[in-house]
Amino acid sequence: MATTLGLDPTLLEIIVCPKCHGKLEPREIAGAEPGTGELACLGECGLVYPVRDGIPVLLVDEARN
Numbered sequence: 514m515a516t517t518l519g520l521d522p523t524l525l526e527i528i529v530c531p532k533c534h535g536k537l538e539p540r541e542i543a544g545a546e547p548g549t550g551e552l553a554c555l556g557e558c559g560l561v562y563p564v565r566d567g568i569p570v571l572l573v574d575e576a577r578n
Contacts, residue, residue: 525539528569533556535558536555539551551563560578
């Protein structure tokens with residue numbers, strides 16, 4: 514079963530990368546608190562956005578390659 518990082522599965526179906534509009538895949542970070550992880554863009558830009566306390570931070574300036 515895939516991780517959702519505490520995010521609503523319906524939300525994960527509709528949000529996309531703000532830069533290239535690619536699909537976002539939730540990923541847990543080993544040893545991190547529940548609700549903390551990242552959303553990785555599967556599109557052309559490949560940016561990774563943080564999820565803090567169950568809230569996705571979908572700002573290109575906060576993303577990493």
